[in-house]
Amino acid sequence: MKVLLATDGSETAMSATKTVEQLAEHNPIDVTVVTVSYDPQRYQFQPWVPEWTEKENARTAQILSDAKKTLDPACQSVSIRHLSGAVVPVILDEAKKLKADLIVLGAKGHSAIGRLLLGSVSDSVASRAECSVLVVRPSETFRFPRIVVGYDCSVASREAVAEFMELKLDDETQLDVVSVAEQPYVFVGEGFAGPPITLGPEQIRPIEETGERMASQIAEHYHHTQSHTPVAAHVGEAIVRQAEAINANLILVGDTGQSMLGELILGSTSKYVLRHAPCSVWISRHHTKTTDGATTQDATTEVSDAVATN
Structure with a gap:
């Protein structure tokens, strides 16, 4: 199974990573881990771009490294990619390129009133993807x-x-x-x-x-x-x-x-x-x-x- 795991290092994203790890223990999974940053070229005339880019690259490298360390022992193969652009279209385009069977990502709540609603990224990816999507909410078990x-x-x-x-x-x-x-x-x-x-x-x-x-x-x-x-x-x-x-x-x-x-x-x-x-x-x-x-x-x-x- 080809899996695209979208992560931003958040708690729900880490739960999604652990879920893929658990699935891979007994199933052959090739996973591509993707993080998406907005494109700094849109702000190329801003004085903070070089410093931001350096810090963002370091932050993303750590997120991807941690995910790879978690998934390597269980998955058939693990690839990591740092991409830039609008988050949802980038994830969807990458899934198409990979011919992914499944996109896995965490759900982010943005409302304390009643049931937690999905964050815009999770909602949009799940709504628009052409392949299956697993939206992970944190749980006491990743099985x-x-x-x-x-x-x-x-x-x-x-x-x-x-x-x-x-x-x-x-x-x-x-x-x-x-x-x-x-x-x-x-x-x-x-x-x-x-x-x-x-x-x-x-x-x-x-x-x-x-x-x-x-x-x-x-x-x-x-x-x-x-x-x-x-x-x-x-x-x-x-x-x-x-x-x-x-x-x-x-x-x-x-x-x-x-x-x-x-x-x-x-x-x-x-x-x-x-x-x-x-x-x-x-x-x-x-x-x-x-x-x-x-x-x-x-x-x-x-x-x-x-x-x-x-």
């Missing part, structure tokens, strides 16, 4: 013993499971597959929501069965796997609630993305989970690697194959 999988039977969610099942994790890992039966509302007039339409067992059961089938496939390797089918008005909120209930370390969701001026943007469920999750979030875009003709059955086969070879 993922408790994982919530958002699953809706789409190709994106099936491919997300297939991508994740390619990893080797602890056999005791607990996975909760959450397939949400979305509660529909009747809209009357401008933005007014009338009484919800009640879902009956005959409507919920097909959703429940798809979640159970996926959970049974995962359980062939990770025996502590179970499925849940909550009825909720918002899919993302239900996934986050389940993560809170089991004190999850990671939420896995597949993102279909939509094309906007050549870039992918997050769907509403992925964006909600990313911004409200109490734990790290893995947004999978593994489905973008399949051919345009890929079908749901193709994805099902890939999940089965990944489970069989794990």
Whole structure:
């Protein structure tokens, strides 16, 4: 797996580094560690540029050296790069050049009110990347013993499971597959929501069965796997609630993305989970690697194959 690790030396970035180290202990990972400084050429006429450049180079060299020292024993290969420019486009461009499978970076909170919101860099990279992205929040563990999988039977969610099942994790890992039966509302007039339409067992059961089938496939390797089918008005909120209930370390969701001026943007469920999750979030875009003709059955086969070879 080719991983781009973006770091700025912060606490959350160091957590991201430790997470990559833990994943690399049992998985073949080639990692490129990147730090990005703004381009001093934009301020070339300022008298402080030479001194700033010298200090920034020394600071960045130490960050990269520390990351390499941490990752060298576990990873197949470790490359380090100090780049300059606008942080988000530089990270995204570097990921394209490397043909990275996964971008890993830390989440930075910027609000003390309610749930911590993602910093602009993490949010923008996760929203616009063309590959999968793991946004790491600091935790008592850098492993993922408790994982919530958002699953809706789409190709994106099936491919997300297939991508994740390619990893080797602890056999005791607990996975909760959450397939949400979305509660529909009747809209009357401008933005007014009338009484919800009640879902009956005959409507919920097909959703429940798809979640159970996926959970049974995962359980062939990770025996502590179970499925849940909550009825909720918002899919993302239900996934986050389940993560809170089991004190999850990671939420896995597949993102279909939509094309906007050549870039992918997050769907509403992925964006909600990313911004409200109490734990790290893995947004999978593994489905973008399949051919345009890929079908749901193709994805099902890939999940089965990944489970069989794990």
